[in-house]
Amino acid sequence: MSATVFNNARIVDPSRGLDENGTVIVADGKILAAGKGAANQGAPDNATIVDCGGHAVLPGLVDARVFIGEPGAEHRETIASASRAAAAGGVTSLVMMPDTAPIIDDVALVEFVLRTARETAIVNIFPSAAITKGFAGRELCEFGLLKEAGAVMLTEGRATIANALTMRRALTYARDLGITIAHETQDRDLGASGVMNEGLFASWLGLAGIPREAETIPLARDLMLTGLTGGRYHAAKISTAMSAAAIARARNEGAHVSAGVSINHLALNENDIGDYRTFFRLSPPLRAEEDRLAMVEALRNGVIDIIVSSHDPQDVDTKRLPFAEAESGAIGLETLLSAALRLHHNGDVPLMRLVECLSTTPARLFGLPGGTLKPGAPADLVLVDLDAPWLVREADIRSLSKNTCFEGARMQGRVLQTMVAGRKVFSA
Amino acid sequence: MTDAPFPLYPHRHLLGIKGLSPLDIETLLDRADAAVAISRQREKKTATLRGRTQINLFYEASTRTQSSFELAGKRLGADVMNMSVGSSSTKKGETLLDTAITLNAMRPDILVIRHSAAGAAALLAQKVSCSVVNAGDGAHEHPTQALLDALTIRRAKGRIGGLTVAICGDILHSRVARSNIVLLNALGARVRVVAPSTLLPTGIAQMGVEPFTRMDEGLKGADIVMTLRLQRERMAGSLVPSVREYFRLYGLDAEKLKFAKDDVLVMHPGPMNRGVEIASEIADGPQSLIQEQVEMGVAVRMAVMEALLDPRRNAEGGAA
Numbered sequence: 001m002s003a004t005v006f007n008n009a010r011i012v013d014p015s016r017g018l019d020e021n022g023t024v025i026v027a028d029g030k031i032l033a034a035g036k037g038a039a040n041q042g043a044p045d046n047a048t049i050v051d052c053g054g055h056a057v058l059p060g061l062v063d064a065r066v067f068i069g070e071p072g073a074e075h076r077e078t079i080a081s082a083s084r085a086a087a088a089g090g091v092t093s094l095v096m097m098p099d100t101a102p103i104i105d106d107v108a109l110v111e112f113v114l115r116t117a118r119e120t121a122i123v124n125i126f127p128s129a130a131i132t133k134g135f136a137g138r139e140l141c142e143f144g145l146l147k148e149a150g151a152v153m154l155t156e157g158r159a160t161i162a163n164a165l166t167m168r169r170a171l172t173y174a175r176d177l178g179i180t181i182a183h184e185t186q187d188r189d190l191g192a193s194g195v196m197n198e199g200l201f202a203s204w205l206g207l208a209g210i211p212r213e214a215e216t217i218p219l220a221r222d223l224m225l226t227g228l229t230g231g232r233y234h235a236a237k238i239s240t241a242m243s244a245a246a247i248a249r250a251r252n253e254g255a256h257v258s259a260g261v262s263i264n265h266l267a268l269n270e271n272d273i274g275d276y277r278t279f280f281r282l283s284p285p286l287r288a289e290e291d292r293l294a295m296v297e298a299l300r301n302g303v304i305d306i307i308v309s310s311h312d313p314q315d316v317d318t319k320r321l322p323f324a325e326a327e328s329g330a331i332g333l334e335t336l337l338s339a340a341l342r343l344h345h346n347g348d349v350p351l352m353r354l355v356e357c358l359s360t361t362p363a364r365l366f367g368l369p370g371g372t373l374k375p376g377a378p379a380d381l382v383l384v385d386l387d388a389p390w391l392v393r394e395a396d397i398r399s400l401s402k403n404t405c406f407e408g409a410r411m412q413g414r415v416l417q418t419m420v421a422g423r424k425v426f427s428a
Numbered sequence: 429m430t431d432a433p434f435p436l437y438p439h440r441h442l443l444g445i446k447g448l449s450p451l452d453i454e455t456l457l458d459r460a461d462a463a464v465a466i467s468r469q470r471e472k473k474t475a476t477l478r479g480r481t482q483i484n485l486f487y488e489a490s491t492r493t494q495s496s497f498e499l500a501g502k503r504l505g506a507d508v509m510n511m512s513v514g515s516s517s518t519k520k521g522e523t524l525l526d527t528a529i530t531l532n533a534m535r536p537d538i539l540v541i542r543h544s545a546a547g548a549a550a551l552l553a554q555k556v557s558c559s560v561v562n563a564g565d566g567a568h569e570h571p572t573q574a575l576l577d578a579l580t581i582r583r584a585k586g587r588i589g590g591l592t593v594a595i596c597g598d599i600l601h602s603r604v605a606r607s608n609i610v611l612l613n614a615l616g617a618r619v620r621v622v623a624p625s626t627l628l629p630t631g632i633a634q635m636g637v638e639p640f641t642r643m644d645e646g647l648k649g650a651d652i653v654m655t656l657r658l659q660r661e662r663m664a665g666s667l668v669p670s671v672r673e674y675f676r677l678y679g680l681d682a683e684k685l686k687f688a689k690d691d692v693l694v695m696h697p698g699p700m701n702r703g704v705e706i707a708s709e710i711a712d713g714p715q716s717l718i719q720e721q722v723e724m725g726v727a728v729r730m731a732v733m734e735a736l737l738d739p740r741r742n743a744e745g746g747a748a
């Protein structure tokens with residue numbers, strides 16, 4: 001197999017706390033060496049030599065929350081098209097949500113995803129599976145068989161399990177198998193009619209609001225049940241300071257909890273909805289600026305562990321509607337890294353911490369290969385010009401759906417090359 | 429009236445009161461004053477909009493608003509077509525935008541839209557090449573209602589600035605309340621809202637009003653009391669416990685109206701639920717402006733369409 005040597009690179013590897021200029025040597029699909037002394041090992045024969053010009057080499061991004069339309073809505077996104085979007089965004093591994101048609105709640109469907117990924121995808125695709133059959137919130141899926149088949153996470157996708165007893169049993173049973181339950185929480189009654197964050201802005205727009213409590217009340221319940229059961233729980237997408245505080249408290253009390261935030265909730269707020277722009281209808285809804293700042297702070301201080309794109313392709317049939325009738329969700333694989341780099345450029349979050357939350361920690365939390373540039377690790381990496389300016393244009397989007405929150409946005413920091421298992425899958 | 433010396437209305441559409449300047453509003457009211465005279469003549473038809481096409485696209489049933497727009501267009505000489513789409517359910521067929529694109533191809537000059545979703549009028553306006561008038565979009569805005577209310581008040585009281593206006597009832601779901609709050613503030617009135625807190629939107633105190641939850645306090649010293657319709661589905665148990673409790677605490681009757689000024693005037697956007705938000709003795713009494721509101725409605729809609737299709741705007745396009 002071919003070899004590649006990245007010379008003159010700024011190597012940022014949170015798994016070793018490394019941020020130094022040096023060389024990354026890739027051979028046989030694995031990292032052979034990465035660091036300032038790596039050049040001493042000499043280049044393998046016939047290696048492709050890349051002069052990075054001082055640009056950064058990071059472990060490839062691991063996106064733990066990606067919605068894909070295959071099976072069932074291939075016109076919105078296929079596993080292949082999502083993988084091309086991921087590669088362009090520097091994402092080398094992604095966890096696919098079970099929100100497909102049919103819902104991934106059965107071994108055969110996990111196998112379908114893995115087989116399709118093997119045949120068509122250019123990045124690593126890891127399936128997740130539903131917690132309850134058909135997302136109905138009652139019968140548990142076959143956690144053990146699903147794990148054996150390759151499901152890396154159990155999640156109800158966009159749905160919330162309303163029944164506390166079901167959640168207790170899921171956490172208890174999953175604990176025995178060492179699988180994490182990942183859950184987005186929205187109280188089905190408190191948040192039912194709402195379409196955006198509750199507050200003055202929603203009041204003026206005449207749109208029904210979703211209070212912050214709709215997220216935190218079921219989350220607080222889950223966290224207590226996590227303490228009770230000793231299970232492993234991941235709060236998949238939080239958006240409020242109250243939720244962050246609840247997680248910090250549960251963790252202090254010894255519960256096995258982790259938390260994620262979508263890039264949208266770090267980069268945007270409810271004002272972006274402006275004049276009923278449906279691409280900004282998200283779940284949880286974009287909150288106020290003070291909530292966004294609270295999410296940034298929770299990311300910096302370690303309460304939030306990972307950043308996800310929450311990539312959710314929607315087409316004109318589901319978005320070109322009045323705001324309250326449109327589906328929620330936005331694509332994000334291609335802009336995840338660049339949007340996150342805004343926090344680095346404006347001094348809010350150090351680069352090392354960002355890469356940790358985008359790559360190293362999600363790989364560790366869900367037991368995935370990658371997320372590191374340690375020798376012996378798979379050569380999943382991304383070469384990034386951290387400063388290159390670019391403009392997000394609809395015409396350039398690789399996803400089959402174009403519902404980005406960043407159309408027309410100016411970005412600073414662009415992927416130059418993405419490598420999965422030593423193979424170049426994207427180059428600018 | 430085509431040579432009316434009114435300042436040019438500077439917008440292509442009327443989507444809401446928000447975004448209009450006090451001058452825009454006053455000008456529309458001045459135009460409407462002139463239109464009242466037309467409606468009171470024996471010969472009520474003018475040629476101002478002769479040859480122009482107006483389409484009324486109503487996704488929610490509304491006899492009153494739709495006929496008011498229809499009559500307004502006809503009195504200006506326009507060709508008026510009514511499309512009652514009935515349900516807003518997108519599952520049943522064509523989406524709002526597809527309908528809009530289809531209608532646009534028929535080259536109307538003005539589209540009047542009523543829809544249950546907030547923002548529907550703005551969405552439509554992005555996709556069509558004619559002027560759009562919002563005849564009510566969800567709980568967002570109902571600008572011609574606020575304008576007709578303002579015209580009614582101005583004609584009855586001689587002014588709007590400095591008056592105290594109490595808006596009572598279901599503020600939470602009311603586009604009429606939102607448009608009125610913006611308009612009355614723009615013209616310098618003091619605006620209060622009176623309702624149980626379950627019917628007040630979040631952040632109401634920052635919306636340019638003084639909120640009250642008791643009628644005696646909210647009506648004290650009021651020059652104008654506006655009551656809003658309480659939708660049937662909101663009466664039973666969810667937001668207010670019962671009709672009889674609502675009427676007891678918030679229904680506008682003679683006893684509660686005594687808290688207002690002696691020369692207080694009463695308004696209601698209609699259709700009324702007698703015995704729910706308003707007592708018949710008040711609705712039909714000497715202080716009621718409810719009939720005037722209906723008359724002013726036609727005049728205001730004439731004024732709005734005339735302003736939007738002002739021939740001076742289209743001079744270069746040659747459309748006039």
